Structure formats: C-alpha cells, structure tokens
Amino acid sequence: MMTTAYHIPVMLRECIEGLDIKPDGIYVDVTFGGGGHSRAILEKLTTGRLFGFDQDEDALANAPDHKQFTFVQANFRDLKRYLRFYGVKEVDGILADLGISSHQIDEASRGFSTRFDAALDMRMDRQAGKSAQEVIASYSESELHKILGIYGEVKNAKTLAAAICSARVNKPIETIADFKAVLQKFAPRGKENKYFAQVFQAIRIEVNDEMGALEEMLSQSIEVLKPGGRLVVMSYHSLEDRMVKNFINKGKVFGEVEKDFYGNQLKPFNAITRKPVLASADELAQNSRARSAKLRIAEKVENYGK
Template identity: 65%
Template structure:
C-alpha cells in the first residue's frame, strides 16, 4: 500500500497512540491504510474503525480482511454518528493525518496537483457538486479574495481574485493549466511553484469544507475519547495546526478557554507535547511531504 500513500511519521504516530491490545481506535484519514495496518498489528481483541470519503481509499480498505477492522466511507466530520451506528460510544485513541494523500496528488484527473495538467476538480468526495472550476467561475470577487487570503495565505489575494474574475469573462476556467497561466503574471519571481501550491490549497480547502470538517471533528473527539485516551493529529499548514493547538489547549478551535465558577479550566484534553513533533531530516529526504508536517498529541483528562 506504500505505492498509494507513504505515511508520514508512522512510528511517531503509532507510539503516540499508546495502543492497548484490547482497545478501540479510530483512524479518521485512512488514505492508503498505512497507519491503519500498523494499528491492526498491535490489536488482539481490540477494534479499529477507519474513515475516508474517497472512493479510491475505499478500494484500498477492501483489501483488509481483518475481523477487527471496520471501514466507513464518510467525512470525519460525521465520526460520532458513524461510531454510534457501529455500536461504539467510547474509544481509546483517535488518529488524524490531515490534508491530502500522495495518491490524490499523483492522480492528474483529480486536479489536486500543480505538477500536472488536469480538470479543476479537487473533490475528495466525488459525489459533491462543488468543484474548483465552479469556485473560480462562479464565486464573487470578494469571496475569492477571502479564500485566497485566508486559506492560501496569499499576500496578493485581492489582486489574484480580481485577475480571476476578469479572465473568466472571456475564458472560463476548466483546467489547472488555465489557472496557472492566468496567475503567472502576479506569481512571485522564483517562487512560482510555492505560490501556485498556496492557490491550489485554498481552492481544495474551500471545495471540501476542510476547516468546518476539522472543527466539527475536533469537538467530537472530546465526547468520544475515554479518560486517558489519546488524540493524535498531524497537520500540514499553519491554519490547521493553529486550530488543533487551540482545541487541545483551550477546548475550542477559536476563542479563549471557558472556566467554571471556581476558575477551573473547562477543556477535555491536556497537551502531551508542548511543541509539535516534526519529521526527522532522514524522513524528509525520502518523503518531501513530511517537511511541513506537525504532529500534536493530547490525552483525555
């Protein structure tokens, strides 16, 4: 399955979960199954429930015949609902490897990669109607400005939005190369690849409602992880990492921690690592995707 997706910080993730042989665990980002297979190796009488909304991931999951394994083809924002459907109310650990899989990036027809020409699709769940092309061709200039600035962290988000809305009047966006050609004049010299990657990231996050899904998922973790259980989350850009860090430290994605009448903090987790764990230089050398990965671990109080 390593051809499908090379899992980042595999050893660190599994170690952080502190797996008990008879425990119940959740892998909310199955992908190619790298993390799930390692978890299953450590279970004896335990159970693993995995989630992924991608049809290709479902085909990978079908290769696993272990009776301890259950696959749910769903977005992890519906985790609690699907766990309940499978008779699970409490778990001992949850693992989330956010972002996008190598397989999705390496499939030109999915439109995720800046390296290939492909349709401006970017849907992780192919049943939804919103695509990157629709966002570019139909969103108001103000909406595009917000998406590019907030999700792509572009310094010239306003200019990019204006250029897109001007270009689409005569040439509607259909393919990834159309978008790159349109934004080429305003891409920073020598940093074009990074710039396009930020633009693609912004569109992908919008199409798949990634920030809303992450917020919903995190708040459900407090409800389903048993006392002493672990939450292990790996993120790949500052927007995600900030949300994960805030949730662990404050019990909510945005805002300050709530306190009770006596001034005690009301939050479900305590951080195990104050600073995020990062991949070794050796791993980054073999897997470039590991360079931006930040791993945070928390324990249910």
C-alpha cells in the first residue's frame, strides 16, 4: 500500500505532458519512488506497459497492483539490461526524477538528513557499496576536497577536507552528530543548515555514484528509445542539470558533439524545451522541494544512426 507522504511528485503535469504518452506505448519511470509519476502514466495507458525502476527496497511497497506495471528493483544504470530481460528492446518514453525522495530524507535511520541523529549511511540501495561512514573514514584529503567542491559546491572544501581527516584520527566519525560537530566550526554563521545540506549532498552523491549512474542511464537511452520517443529528466542541482543539458544538446554528457565525414552534427536528440521548465508559483507554495527543480524534455531524432 502506498504511503501518500512517501514523496510528492514535482511538476507532475509538466512531466506527463512532456512524455506525450501513447495509450499503447511502452514507458519507463527510472526513479519510481512513491509512484506518483507512475500512477499518472498508467492512467493514460490502455494496452501499453510501464516499468518502474528503483534501487531502494522501500519503494516496492508503493508498487501499484496493475497488470500493465512491472516493478524492477535495480539502479537505472542497468536500464538496458533489465528491459532486455523483460523482452523489451525499445520504449516510447523515459522519465527520470533525479536526487533523493522525501521518504529517504524523512527516514531517520537512512542517515540522509541533518535533522536527525543516526549512523552515517546514505545508501539508496542498502545492500550495495560503501556507506557515508566508510567514505568519510577512508577517503584521502584530496579525494574529499574534490567531492566536497564539485558535488557540494562547498566554498571552503579544501579546509574542510583537511579538518575531517584531522578529526577522524582522534575519534571515528560514525554518526550524523559526530559529523556535524566537525562541520559546525566551518559553517558560515546563520547559514549552518545550508552548509550542512551542501556537504551531505556531496557525500550522498559519492556514496551512490549518482553522476556515474546518470551518465550510464543517459547513454543507454539513445539505444533504448524509439525514434520520436521522449526523454524527460528533472534535476535538482547544477551539476546534474549541466550533464542533462549537454547530453541533450550534444549526445554525450561531457565533450563536444560528434560530426560525420561531411561535418554534419550527429545528434541523437532534439530539445523540446530550449530552457529548463521551472515549477509554477502555486507549486512552489505547496512543495518546497520544487524550488531547485529543472525539467528538460527531448525527443529522439527519427533517422539517428541510419
């Protein structure tokens, strides 16, 4: 049974319109979460199919009992592999609502939020990889400096990285309270919560390899989407949005667009929205999470690769 507070879908109407749903089409919600976007897609399908991906086992409880829906407990970086497993080679649309769900933030034991004290975990898939505690305990000063600066856009990243390495020698940093005690000395006065959020974001992105997974999913979308199929991606921080924008405009997350022998650009997508779509004032008043959301919509070029 779905818990309605699990996650309020951001820009629901804009996402569904962006997918331009065909009633008999095949669609993928690669970030199922609370299932809000998926339910809206299912309402528009007659004979079509919908696959919902989520690596977090908690999301399974929200899966609708619907004959046209299939829940896939997996990271969206395995998009192509799992679709092939289900006998699907091409789809009509892919929706991605990036970042972290409200449920993950509000579940104290997950270690995502600065509001609670718990073990430093931050894994979206609790069966996989290294926890935040392990990252903080084992990464070198230069590695911490890099992720704090790039993923968290922390202004004093170098100083903070050195302080973390120094602090962990004297006492293991195992809980959110332990970590905040180190951060407190370096947070700008009056902006502590924003500073904590930036640092936690950086560690979370590293723990879950969010940038690597996003790049893999986007590159697979070129092969998975049918000509004329839609790619709808909502991001919540500038690094993600730049990656999505570059991918749509150039066919790759980093680097320049490829050209053929005659100098013609080989672009797999056409941007439907030249600028990102932002949430309306009404939605912002109801859902603060929508404030940083940027939605980009693209369509697979008809004759790409032909």
